[in-house]
Amino acid sequence: MDNELTALRTLFTEFYYWMTVVLMFLIHVGFCMYEVGASRYKHHQHTLMKNTLLIPLVTITWFFFGWWIYWAFPNGPYIHGGGLILESEAFIGVAGFGANELANPTNALMAVNLNDHIMGVFWAAFLLFSWTAASIVSGAVIERITTFAFGILAIAIGSVFWSIDAAWGWHFNGWMVKLLGYHDAYASGVIHAVCGGFALGVLAVLGPRIGKFSSSGEPRNIGPRNPWLVCVGLFLIFTGFWGFYAACNIPIFDLGPEYGMEGVTYWTATNIYITPTTLGGITMNFLMSLSGGFLAGYWVSKGDPFWTYSGGLAGIIAASAGNDLYHPMQSLIIAGIGTYCAYKLHYIVERRFKIDDAVGAVAVHGYAGVVGLVICGFVLWGYPSSGYDGYAAINPIGMIIGAVIMFGVLGFLPGWILAKILHGAGKLRIPRDVELAGLDYNIMEQARKDERAVASSNR
Numbered sequence: 001m002d003n004e005l006t007a008l009r010t011l012f013t014e015f016y017y018w019m020t021v022v023l024m025f026l027i028h029v030g031f032c033m034y035e036v037g038a039s040r041y042k043h044h045q046h047t048l049m050k051n052t053l054l055i056p057l058v059t060i061t062w063f064f065f066g067w068w069i070y071w072a073f074p075n076g077p078y079i080h081g082g083g084l085i086l087e088s089e090a091f092i093g094v095a096g097f098g099a100n101e102l103a104n105p106t107n108a109l110m111a112v113n114l115n116d117h118i119m120g121v122f123w124a125a126f127l128l129f130s131w132t133a134a135s136i137v138s139g140a141v142i143e144r145i146t147t148f149a150f151g152i153l154a155i156a157i158g159s160v161f162w163s164i165d166a167a168w169g170w171h172f173n174g175w176m177v178k179l180l181g182y183h184d185a186y187a188s189g190v191i192h193a194v195c196g197g198f199a200l201g202v203l204a205v206l207g208p209r210i211g212k213f214s215s216s217g218e219p220r221n222i223g224p225r226n227p228w229l230v231c232v233g234l235f236l237i238f239t240g241f242w243g244f245y246a247a248c249n250i251p252i253f254d255l256g257p258e259y260g261m262e263g264v265t266y267w268t269a270t271n272i273y274i275t276p277t278t279l280g281g282i283t284m285n286f287l288m289s290l291s292g293g294f295l296a297g298y299w300v301s302k303g304d305p306f307w308t309y310s311g312g313l314a315g316i317i318a319a320s321a322g323n324d325l326y327h328p329m330q331s332l333i334i335a336g337i338g339t340y341c342a343y344k345l346h347y348i349v350e351r352r353f354k355i356d357d358a359v360g361a362v363a364v365h366g367y368a369g370v371v372g373l374v375i376c377g378f379v380l381w382g383y384p385s386s387g388y389d390g391y392a393a394i395n396p397i398g399m400i401i402g403a404v405i406m407f408g409v410l411g412f413l414p415g416w417i418l419a420k421i422l423h424g425a426g427k428l429r430i431p432r433d434v435e436l437a438g439l440d441y442n443i444m445e446q447a448r449k450d451e452r453a454v455a456s457s458n459r
Contacts, residue, residue: 009252010117016251017121023243024128028055030236031135035142037229038306038359040222042438043143050150054134057151058158062130063110066159067123068103073167080175125247126166129191132244134158136195137415139359141202143209143439146430149422156418157198165194165410169402172274172386176405180398181385185271186248186282186320188372189406196366197411200355205419206428208356210435219350222358227305234309238290241316245282245323248272255387273386277324285331289319292335300343307343307360314339314364318372321399322380334375342368366407373403 032051039047058066075081104110109119134154141150169176170190176182184190213219224230248271255266255276268276290312297304297311318338319331326334346363349355357363377399385394392398422428430439 013251014117014121017118017125017247020243020247021121021124021128024125024132024240024247026236027128027240027244028131028135030233030238030240031132031139033229033233033236035139035233035359037226037231037233038139038224039142040225040438042440044440046147046439047142050145050147050154051135051138053147053151054138054154054158055131057155058130058134059127061155061159062127062163063123064105066130066163067126068105069160069163070126070167070171071103073164074171074173075175076168079168080179081173128247129166129187129244130158130162133162133191133195136192136361136365137199137202140199140357140361141206142358144429144435145202145206146427149419149428152422153198153202153415153418156414157195161198161410161414162191162194165190165406169406170272172272172388176398176402177273177385178391180401181392181395182398182402183273183376183380183383183385183394184321184373184402185273185277185324186245188317188319188321188369188376189403192317192320192365193369193373193403193406194411196362196364196369197407198415199357200349200362200366201412201415201417202419203355203357203362204353204416205423208354209358210432212356213354217354219347219354219356224306230306231309234313237313238316241286245286246279249277249279249282250274251279270387271324275324275384275387282323284328285319285323285326286316288328288331289315289323289335291315292332293318293339296336296339297343300340310360310364311339311343314342314368317365318342318368318375320369321372321376325380325383330379334372334379337375338368338371341371366411370403370407373399373406 028051032048035047035051036044109116110123111120113119134157137153137157138150168174169182169184170187171177174182209222211220212222250270250272252267253270253274255268255270255274269279271277293315294308294312296315298308301307301311315335315338319326319334322334323331342360342363345367346357346360349362350357355362374396377394377396380394381396383394385391419428434441
């Protein structure tokens with residue numbers, strides 16, 4: 001660092017992203033509490049265990065290839081602009097490294113390096129997004145999936161498919177941004193719609209919990225067993241979402257040269273596309289979308305606590321695509337519309353297709369995310385998708401195509417195919433007797449068998 005001002009900016013940015021990681025960790029704590037609160041007592045330990053195991057599984061695979069996918073695949077490859085990104089690029093003070101070299105796990109940048117203070121914390125922020133992706137799927141499939149199957153699915157969505165959609169639509173050089181005018185500042189589609197679609201694909205193969213549907217096909221309500229735990233868990237997720245929003249920004253960036261204004265220095269916060277925004281503006285929009293979701297959830301569900309709490313999350317997700325540019329009133333209204341649609345679609349799909357989404361994850365993340373993308377295309381029609389010249393402007397057609405890619409192509413199809421493969425191998429669903437007795441009973445019974453075997457061998 002050549003002077004004190006540069007050092008201060010670098011260390012502030014490093015600490016900024018470090019704090020987003022700390023806050024986002026609360027999202028995972030919240031998901032653990034939320035899922036345990038929604039599940040029945042006999043499945044609690046298993047629910048907690050799969051949420052615990054996704055941390056090492058996704059972390060290790062994200063380190064070795066997930067991060068590389070994000071940097072290497074913005075062009076598709078060969079969808080728009082060639083193959084893998086190989087040319088040198090600048091990245092928040094890290095200059096002169098090609099994208100494939102930048103994310104190589106053996107590179108010096110991916111370790112303690114006094115010449116780079118940013119890569120490790122930025123990697124960690126994206127890793128926490130990956131955990132969130134796997135946790136979204138986790139809630140939908142509780143009480144009936146094997147630990148093995150969930151581990152495979154967690155790696156697939158956390159380190160592969162969300163990494164691809166982030167490279168395509170959540171990268172300043174992504175082909176969807178350049179060609180379609182796709183804009184998704186806080187990941188209505190990039191994380192939430194893709195994970196909702198992936199979860200729906202898995203659920204279509206996994207099937208409903210025993211007793212969810214009557215002999216005539218009518219759905220039964222298996223409500224949360226600990227509503228207070230669901231409430232506290234969701235409030236921790238809301239708290240962690242502050243870190244999520246902050247991590248989607250670059251806190252200090254000189255936009256002068258980026259816009260071709262030679263000799264002009266214009267420092268500001270930017271979104272993931274390096275387009276200017278303000279932390280003050282997104283703070284107002286976050287709170288307004290949370291409020292809109294709460295009110296819509298309470299109203300459409302006729303005061304159901306579970307859907308009121310979940311409505312707050314659906315509202316944030318619906319408005320997230322454009323919350324860097326919306327007026328606060330727009331955020332409020334869009335959140336309400338997204339929550340209403342998510343609630344209605346949840347029960348339509350449940351009745352018609354016999355889909356048992358245990359915590360409403362497909363609705364809250366998937367349907368709300370898709371609705372948010374579509375609305376964003378109309379409300380922000382004509383706004384620049386990026387500060388770079390030659391990129392398509394935000395438009396409804398591009399956003400609708402983007403929603404189909406996120407929810408369907410990179411979400412539902414991979415989830416369905418992987419679930420089909422696991423089902424064909426007999427590894428997807430737990431046996432009926434284990435589901436009836438409870439996954440925790442199966443864990444404890446295996447522990448007792450191991451204890452007896454050890455005692456027998458010691459005689």
